[in-house]
Amino acid sequence: MIRLFWRDLALAFRSGGGFGLGLGFFLILVTLVPFGVGPNSERLMAIAPGILWVGALLACLLSLDRIFALDFEDGSLDLLATAPIPLEGVVAVKALAHWITTGLPLVLAAPALGFLLHLDSAAYRWLMVTLLIGTPALSFIGAFGAALTVGLKRGGLLMSLLVLPLYIPTLIFGAEVIRRGAGGFLVATPLAMQAGITAGSVALLPFAAAAAIRVALR
Amino acid sequence: MKLISVKNLTVARGGMPVLEGLNFDVSTGEILVLRGPNGVGKTTLLRTLAGLQPPYEGTVDAAPDTVAYAAHADGLKSTLTVRENLMFWAGVYGGRDIEPALRDFNLDSLSERPAGNLSAGQKRRLGLARLMVTHRPVWVLDEPTVSLDVASVALFAAAVKAHLASGGAAIIATHIQLGFEETVFDVTPYKARMDVVRDDFDEAFL
Known part of the structure; x- marks a missing residue:
């Protein structure tokens, strides 16, 4: 499983890999928003938490x-399914590799982009924390959606329709944590809810995704 | 020693049975060559033997981790080198030496090339070299000689012979003569009859 993890990371960083795709999209979205909304810092400050989370979600x-x-x-999935690694492990490892190449760069880049949106200085800490806790859920829920549509040609649209409703709770709690953090209120409740969603997704969805892949391979 | 034993097997593609009533055993040192026209269900049978799909009826008895499967697609990553591709599969199957596999399939001189730059025949050779690093006794191969030239077919035949000599077995769907003592199994007579009404047809759950 470690081998699979390193292979996925190597593939993501080589030419044609997915690394930087999400980050680039996030960057473009966040730099364009001030042009679209106008340079009024009060208004930007109000919408910054929401924009940052929506951007992270779409980038993912x-x-x-x-x-x-x-x-x-390319047939690797057939071969992985017959390999001695459990398919649940394959899903978990691939979702983790996706998070490291997509979610983690977003977490690290978010403060710089928050600056572009005049994010309240008290909120930076919570922006980092909530992205760090929330983005693994995006990768694991997404892996489940990808597994459901794996056998379909051009399944991207269907996958988006399946996955986006499942992303909404993470989005709501994530933006709420930043908004409360910026205002100096208690953030424990939304943060705990978000952490619960992440923990549940990481624990359960690899099994669901593996079952979906088995059906797709038949 | 019996490595894989098939009893009264019916295999289905897309919910429709294609081959039925199959009974055969494959023992150590044996090669079973499947023959039959296109679309008769050879690939479906091999996928069932590999455990990628459940039998429609009947049983496939084999110890766990018996079968190494190779299909039309080689499962290569074009941005990884030949060595990295093979190292990955060797690692997945327990991390053993890949040098014999590189040597036997004449890939030594290509080992640092990205797999995306290989010709179709070279990719195929790499896909077959993967079988050697799995160290599994039964090779289940679907048209393994597609896009191989005469010399490469000879390399492949030699690798299969060495595998059999070390106690393995192979089940191969192919149309060419590989030049070893094989049991030919024509699956055409086992084609599933379409006029039988099957009352358990449950397309809604496929």
Whole structure:
């Protein structure tokens, strides 16, 4: 499983890999928003938490269909399914590799982009914390969506429709944590809810995704 | 020693049975060559033997981790080198030496090339070299000689012979003569009858 993890990371960083795709999209979105909304710092400050979370979510969505579709097309998924690694482990490792190449760069880049949106200085800490806790859920829920649509040609649209409703709780709690943190209120409740969603996704969805892949391979 | 034993097997593609009533055993040192026209269900049978799909009826008895499967797609990553591709699969199957596999399939001189730059035949050779690093007794191969030239077919035949000599077995769907003592199994007579009404047809759950 460690081998699979390193292989996925190596593939993501080589030419044609997915690394930087999500980050680039996030960067473009956040730099364009002030042009669209206007330079009024009060207004930007009010919408910054929401924009940052929506941007992270869409950036994550962009690279999801690569998780299994590429392996399905070149036959690797068949071979992995017959290999001595449990398919649940394959899913978990691939979702983790997706998070490291997509979610983690977003967490690290977010403060710089928060600055562009005049994010309240008290909120930076919570922006980092909530992205760090929330983005693994995006990768694991996304891996489940990708597994459900793996056998379909051009399944990206269907996958987005399946995955986006599942992303909404993470989005709501994430933006709420930043908003409360910026205002100096208690953040424990939304943060705990978000952490619960992440923990639940990481624990349960690899099993659901593995079952979906088994059906797709038949 | 029996490595894989098939009893009264029916295999289905897309919910429709394609081959039925199959009974055969494959023992150590044996090669079973499947023959039959296109679309008769050879690939479906091999996928069932590999455990990628459940039998429609009947049983496939084999110890766990018996079968190494190779299909039309080689499962290569074009941005990884030949060595990295093979190292990955060797690692997945327990991390053993890949040098014999590189040598036997004449890939030594190509080992640092990205797999995306290989010709179709070279990719195929790499896909077959993967079988050697799995160290599994039964090779289940679907048209392994596609896009191989005469010399490469000879390399492949030699690798299969060495595998059999070390106690393995192979089940191969192919149309060419590989030049070893094989049991030919024509699956055409086992084609599933379409006029039988099957009352358990449950397309809604496929």
